[in-house]
Amino acid sequence: MRLVDTSIADIKIIEPEVFGDDRGFFYESWNEARFAELGLELKFVQDNHSRSAKGVLRGLHYQIQKPQGKLVRVVAGSIYDVVIDLRKSSPTFGKWEGFTLSEENRNLLWVPPGFAHGFLSLEDRTEVLYRCTDFYAPEHERSLLWNDAELGIDWPLDGEPLLSDKDAAAVAFAQAETFI
Template sequence: MKVTPTAIPDVLVIEPKVFGDARGFFYESFNQQAFNEATGTNHQFVQDNHSRSAKGVLRGLHYQIQQPQGKLVRVVRGAVFDVAVDIRKSSPTFGQWVGIELTEDNQKQLWVPPGFAHGFVVTSETADFLYKTTDYYAPEYERCIAWNDPAIGIQWPIDLLPSLSAKDQQGLALRDAETF
């Protein structure tokens, strides 16, 4: 596997070694030991999640203020623009974001450590999005930062108003949100 730091060094792009030929492809999508060695971390994953969304659906920016989750995310069908926002007050990159296109074809994964808000928008007709988490979902601790907070300035690659859940429509500005 190839691991590349992003502009926020704790957020990592992971590219598995893909073996392909005319029949198709094979790759190991996750191996705990290889992940820990390649990332220099020692996180254990406890939950796998799968979402399917239509074009223009934007989910996020989500995080848990207690039981913070690290997320290893990937797309197995379609394409998304995936974003991580550093919400660790003591970090030199607090309030900054990184984004990457994840597709079924590029097979890239993104490691989003605890202490980051996370979101994505679907850029294909539909997308199946898979993610592993380092802690269990705890709705009482879930928080949401507004996807369009001008203080963060995420440049979403869409030219329409995204489709948001009721919860995501209530997202707070970073300055008003609970952070780490």
């Protein structure tokens, strides 16, 4: 397992060691001791699984109280995953970074608390699994507008994404509640 730094401090890509042959492959997607050796001492309380059609955009979500850290991976298809730093005390406050996660590259993405997170499904029947460090608390959930001009996220889109009503009604970054 290898930990890869990104341009935003605390966001990490985890490249698992994959063992493959003509039968298929095997890898550990979570091992508490191995992650701790990499400096990621994490406790998860909830696992989530979503399936999306091509063009579905989920997010950009965060919980203003009871913030969740997320360990994200794709088991079928591919996504363009985006994180935005919402920590006012951070030198990268308001910055975003995007990553392609897929069943082919098998990379995992660590998104700590204090970030908005969302993804665009790049293929039909894309399945995403993510482990969370806190429970879902809908009363504390917030959503940022996916196409906010101030953020300028460069989504790999042809046309408009498919959004939930909640995500279509998300707020602009300038009006968003943020973290200290």
